[in-house]
Amino acid sequence: MADVIEIKVPDVGGVASIDVVEVLIKVGDKLELDQPIATLETDKASMELPASVGGTVQQVHIKSGDKVAEGSLVATVLVNSASVAQPAAAAKPEAAAVKLEVPTPAPVATIQTAPANIAETTKPSPLATIFPPSISHGALITAHASPSVRLFARELGVDIGKITIGNGRKGRILKQDIQAYVKRIISEGVPQSSAGIPPIPAVDFSQFGDIETQKLSKIKRLTGQNLSRVWLNLPMVTYHEEADITEMEAFRVALNAEKAKDEVKITGLMFIIKALVAAMKQFPSFNASLSSDGENLILKKYYNIGIAVDTPNGLVVPVLRNVDSKSINQLASELAEKSDKARQGKLMPADMQGGCITISSLGGIGGTAFTPIVNAPEVAILGVTRAKMQPVWNGKEFTPKLMLPLDLTYDHRVIDGAEGARFMAHIKQNMSDIRRLLL
Numbered sequence: 357m358a359d360v361i362e363i364k365v366p367d368v369g370g371v372a373s374i375d376v377v378e379v380l381i382k383v384g385d386k387l388e389l390d391q392p393i394a395t396l397e398t399d400k401a402s403m404e405l406p407a408s409v410g411g412t413v414q415q416v417h418i419k420s421g422d423k424v425a426e427g428s429l430v431a432t433v434l435v436n437s438a439s440v441a442q443p444a445a446a447a448k449p450e451a452a453a454v455k456l457e458v459p460t461p462a463p464v465a466t467i468q469t470a471p472a473n474i475a476e477t478t479k480p481s482p483l484a485t486i487f488p489p490s491i492s493h494g495a496l497i498t499a500h501a502s503p504s505v506r507l508f509a510r511e512l513g514v515d516i517g518k519i520t521i522g523n524g525r526k527g528r529i530l531k532q533d534i535q536a537y538v539k540r541i542i543s544e545g546v547p548q549s550s551a552g553i554p555p556i557p558a559v560d561f562s563q564f565g566d567i568e569t570q571k572l573s574k575i576k577r578l579t580g581q582n583l584s585r586v587w588l589n590l591p592m593v594t595y596h597e598e599a600d601i602t603e604m605e606a607f608r609v610a611l612n613a614e615k616a617k618d619e620v621k622i623t624g625l626m627f628i629i630k631a632l633v634a635a636m637k638q639f640p641s642f643n644a645s646l647s648s649d650g651e652n653l654i655l656k657k658y659y660n661i662g663i664a665v666d667t668p669n670g671l672v673v674p675v676l677r678n679v680d681s682k683s684i685n686q687l688a689s690e691l692a693e694k695s696d697k698a699r700q701g702k703l704m705p706a707d708m709q710g711g712c713i714t715i716s717s718l719g720g721i722g723g724t725a726f727t728p729i730v731n732a733p734e735v736a737i738l739g740v741t742r743a744k745m746q747p748v749w750n751g752k753e754f755t756p757k758l759m760l761p762l763d764l765t766y767d768h769r770v771i772d773g774a775e776g777a778r779f780m781a782h783i784k785q786n787m788s789d790i791r792r793l794l795l
């Protein structure tokens with residue numbers, strides 16, 4: 357024999373107005389005991405209302421967007437009378453407000469700040485990792501998806517933290533949002549995060565205004581992957597220094613003045629290359645790479661310098677080989693040729709291999725300092741920004757000096773801070789008095 361049982365909203369702590377966020381059942385559904393039937397939300401918590409009995413849903417009395425209160429009728433369920441006694445025996449003390457003496461268990465609340473919420477997900481959402489629930493951002497993390505939706509996401513292996521805004525009320529993430537996300541991953545091949553690193557959540561920017569999507573160039577994609585890999589693997593430190601290049605600049609200008617119109621001009625970069633190589637000879641650990649097992653340092657006896665070149669398709673790093681045995685003029689011609697090739701997309705892979713250390717010079721554009729990323733497995737990169745006339749105290753007076761800012765980023769596993777500072781002091785000394793490069 358079947359009975360009709362009414363499921364009502366239980367006492368949720370005296371809250372007068374409770375929002376119905378999502379209704380999870382429909383007429384005719386076969387209900388199991390404790391199956392979530394609706395998601396309710398108060399100012400303080402989001403909760404799932406579990407079915408107090410198993411049976412067949414005869415009528416659903418609420419819909420998404422309704423406001424309900426303790427005692428509001430949620431659903432009527434046809435149950436086999438023999439099974440009615442079962443849940444009653446398992447009644448929890450908080451259960452109340454149901455007819456026919458069948459208690460509705462207390463709702464399972466996803467409390468926004470309590471540690472219980474952490475247990476609710478086997479793996480915390482990426483946002484939860486960044487903003488633990490104990491701080492105010494916790495509300496942001498937990499308020500936007502019901503436990504059943506989170507469970508659904510977990511079953512599909514979806515990291516719910518990647519969906520920032522759902523289609524439910526107040527941006528709540530619904531089951532359909534998870535399904536849409538999965539479809540998108542399948543069709544677009546959206547990469548999943550790796551190594552437990554919190555991914556940047558996907559955002560649908562079109563909801564805020566017009567957008568245009570441009571495919572990244574292959575160079576940009578590969579560079580991006582490489583930079584991310586380096587960023588995650590290397591403990592990097594950037595050290596800043598300034599070199600007085602007043603005399604070097606006067607010499608450079610004089611050299612260029614002697615050149616015919618069609619000859620390649622010498623930029624300060626050529627002297628920087630020379631000073632860098634001199635410092636590498638003095639500090640061999642800068643001309644080295646860590647073995648892949650991290651056990652050995654491989655010291656190189658050749659001096660190949662990579663030069664970061666800005667191209668319309670992204671950054672490429674042609675390598676100037678054996679720079680220690682080339683003149684400033686040869687280096688200028690070679691760089692001009694390689695950077696031209698780079699900008700025309702004509703560099704061959706071999707042109708970009710075998711570098712020992714890289715220079716990234718933004719001096720032609722501007723800047724006062726930056727933190728370049730090491731081009732691993734190299735152990736250091738030298739950044740250069742724009743030289744500027746500055747008053748420098750010589751012990752008696754201020755004199756105008758052309759000061760060149762230099763930034764050295766190094767792999768701290770290989771290079772100690774003091775070693776980095778000495779290396780830069782050496783470069784600075786040689787740049788300030790280029791006669792030293794002859795020594």
Ligand code: CAO
Nearest residue numbers: 623624625664665666695716717719720728729741742743
């Ligand atoms: N201070 C002042 N002026 C500088 C300077 C500096 N540090 N560096 C270059 N200049 C001047 C040059 O003397 C040249 O002046 P003129 O036009 O009067 O001759 C002008 O700026 C342009 O120089 P350049 O950039 O063409 O030549 P370069 O040899 O200095 O650099 C190259 C060549 C290929 C490195 C550069 O063109 C380039 O692509 N730079 C961008 C690198 C980059 O994107 N790095 C970021 C990577 S992220 O880490």
